[in-house]
Structures are given as C-alpha cells and as structure tokens.
Amino acid sequence: MLVAGEPTDADVAAAVTLRPTVELSKCYVHPGAHGAGVASALMAESLAEATASGARGMWLGVNQLNARAQRFYGKHGFTRVGVKRFLVGERYEDDYVYERPLR
Numbered sequence: 001m002l003v004a005g006e007p008t009d010a011d012v013a014a015a016v017t018l019r020p021t022v023e024l025s026k027c028y029v030h031p032g033a034h035g036a037g038v039a040s041a042l043m044a045e046s047l048a049e050a051t052a053s054g055a056r057g058m059w060l061g062v063n064q065l066n067a068r069a070q071r072f073y074g075k076h077g078f079t080r081v082g083v084k085r086f087l088v089g090e091r092y093e094d095d096y097v098y099e100r101p102l103r
Contacts, residue, residue, distance in 0.1 A: 001025045002046060003023040004023075011085060012059065015059075016082075017081070019056060020056060021056065022102075024060040027039070043076050057100065059099040061097055082096075
C-alpha cells in the first residue's frame with residue numbers, strides 16, 4: 001500500500017529529505033512465498049507507481065529487530081535516515097525510517 005503526501009508523523013517528517021514523497025506503508029509476502037521473487041516484484045511495481053506519481057522519494061518504517069526486512073530494503077536502494085516512535089496499546093515502539101530517491 002502506497003500513501004502519497006507529506007508525512008504526518010513529526011519524526012518521519014524530520015528524517016525524510018526528498019519531496020514530494022510516497023510512503024510504502026504495507027508490503028507483505030506470505031512466508032510460504034519467501035525466496036520466490038514475489039517481494040522483489042512487489043517492490044519494483046511500488047517503485048514504478050511512486051515514480052509515475054511524480055514523487056522524488058519513497059520512505060518506509062521497519063521494525064528495528066527485523067534484520068531480514070532491513071537487508072531487503074537495503075538491497076533495493078533504501079538507507080536508514082531516522083527513527084520513528086509510535087504507541088501500540090500502552091507500549092511505545094521504535095521503527096527505523098528508511099528512504100530512497102526515485103529519480
């Protein structure tokens with residue numbers, strides 16, 4: 001799921017430098033399909049759609065403990081630019097913020 005527009009989270013808005021921007025909000029692949037190229041195909045389509053929209057960059061949040069996802073995003077040109085904090089129930093969580101240029 002792609003979300004176009006200015007980030008509403010203050011931590012993200014401060015970390016992301018490319019404008020206009022698109023958030024890669026949701027990108028999930030069933031574990032049974034891991035390693036089959038599905039995630040790379042989804043990423044390629046997401047990047048193409050964001051580029052076609054006129055965005056200069058794409059950003060996403062990734063769990064700090066999810067090393068596999070961090071490697072995947074790095075392989076696709078994303079770099080860590082910050083941290084965002086958000087509330088889940090009564091507990092705060094911190095995600096890394098990753099960004100990459102589109103053009």
